[in-house]
Amino acid sequence: MATQAVLVSSARSVRAFYALAKPRVVSLIVFTAVIGMLLATPVMVPPGLLLAATAGIALVAGAAAAVNCVIEQRIDALMQRTRWRPLPRGEIGTLQTLAFAGLVGGLGLWILVHWVNALTMWLTLATFVGYAVIYTVVLKPATPQNIVIGGASGAMPPVLGWTAVTGEVTLDAMLLFLIIFAWTPPHFWSLALYRTEDYARAGLPMLPVTHGKEYTRLQVLLYTLIVFAVSLLPFAVRMSGWLYLAAAVALGGIYLVYSARIVLAYSDRLAQRAFRYSIVYLAALFAALLVDHYLI
Numbered sequence: 692m693a694t695q696a697v698l699v700s701s702a703r704s705v706r707a708f709y710a711l712a713k714p715r716v717v718s719l720i721v722f723t724a725v726i727g728m729l730l731a732t733p734v735m736v737p738p739g740l741l742l743a744a745t746a747g748i749a750l751v752a753g754a755a756a757a758v759n760c761v762i763e764q765r766i767d768a769l770m771q772r773t774r775w776r777p778l779p780r781g782e783i784g785t786l787q788t789l790a791f792a793g794l795v796g797g798l799g800l801w802i803l804v805h806w807v808n809a810l811t812m813w814l815t816l817a818t819f820v821g822y823a824v825i826y827t828v829v830l831k832p833a834t835p836q837n838i839v840i841g842g843a844s845g846a847m848p849p850v851l852g853w854t855a856v857t858g859e860v861t862l863d864a865m866l867l868f869l870i871i872f873a874w875t876p877p878h879f880w881s882l883a884l885y886r887t888e889d890y891a892r893a894g895l896p897m898l899p900v901t902h903g904k905e906y907t908r909l910q911v912l913l914y915t916l917i918v919f920a921v922s923l924l925p926f927a928v929r930m931s932g933w934l935y936l937a938a939a940v941a942l943g944g945i946y947l948v949y950s951a952r953i954v955l956a957y958s959d960r961l962a963q964r965a966f967r968y969s970i971v972y973l974a975a976l977f978a979a980l981l982v983d984h985y986l987i
Contacts, residue, residue, distance in 0.1 A: 707777035708791055711760050712753030719970065720752045720848045721745060726977045727852025727867055730984050736856055743806035744855035747799045748848065751815050754796025758823040761788050770889040803855075811855045818847040832894075835901040842875030849977075863930050867977075873921045874973055877914040877950065880907050881966040885959035908954045911965075915950035919943040922976060931983045938979035946972050 725745055728736050760767065760778050768779035777783045796819065803812035826841030834840075849867035854860055883890060883897045884907055890897040899907040922939045925931040949965040 703782065707782045708757075710777050711757040711783070711788055711791065712795070713756035713759075714753075716756060717749055717752045719974065720845075721749045722974060723867070723871065723977055724748045724848040724852035724855075726981050727849030727864065728856050729852075729981055730849075730863070730867070731853045731856040740807065740855065743802055744811065744852065747803035747807060747812075748815060748851055748855075750795050750799025750802070751819050752799075752848075754792040754799065755819045755823045757788050757792040757795070759827050761785055761792075762823070762827050766893045766895065769893045770886075772886055772889055807855045808858050810858055810860075811851055814847065814854060814860075815851055818844050818851065821847075832896070835896045835898045837896070838879045838898075839876050842872050845875055846871035862928070863925075866924050866928065866930060869921050869924070870918070870976070871973065873914065873918045874969065877911045877918065878966065878969040878973075880911050880914075881953070881962050881969060884908065884911070884953070884957075884962040885966075904957070908957055912947075912950040912954050915946055919947060925980060931980055932986070934986060935979050935983035938983075939976060942972050942975055942979070 725741070728741060728744060760776055763773075764776075764778040764785070767773035767776050773779070778785070778788060800812055800816060803815055821844030822841070826837065826844055830837040830841045846868045849871070850860060850864045853864035853867070880898055883899050884904055887897070887899040887904065891900045898910065919939075922943055923936070926933075926936040926939070946968065949961070949968055952961055953965055
């Protein structure tokens, strides 16, 4: 019985640490980073480099997520969306989480500097600081534009992937950055619209809390128009071809329909569907860019 209890406790701890790393968020980070690697070269990326860069970026992203959980554990306990996380539920302690983040993040940086290149390691570290410190500690509790400014750290993964292969930051890499940077505000504001009471309860100055839902709905539409325009830039600079252009127009058109309906016929259910589609949109857009890349 004692052995069984230890096994059950160990399994719970593993699940708790796994949840701290926010695997769903990290999976999108890793996906866009891998796309950045594959787009950076006309040939296949060496498997060893691909594996090392993916592992390093994923580990540091998981560490940043864990630090975010430590800093926001009081806020998470107040919000229905996040109160299930391990720290608010007392499944794991602050020191354990920080030790986990240090171990995982340190390993990720070590892999990057030894098996990838120093530039990627430093950019990944800067991204970690940008998300875990600048966004979480400084921007998020201070300004309703937190997600606009802080979105820079979330837009870095394809740049990290690009530098992992090429060792430099190029215009094409920055176009990938710009797409995610423009996408981030309407993505998160769609979530904030149907979670406004949660954010208000936690005392966070998200846009619908400070400026109202009607203003936020308009901003979602305006930023979606920006996303649509920015998504056409890879074709404009001949980074991609007609296949990508067709995909960008089709995917962006659907996104615009969601955003227009949010303005004209809002419901929480619609905002939730728009939020979910925004994730599909970004993944499909980058996938189309990759397919187009190998067909040219």
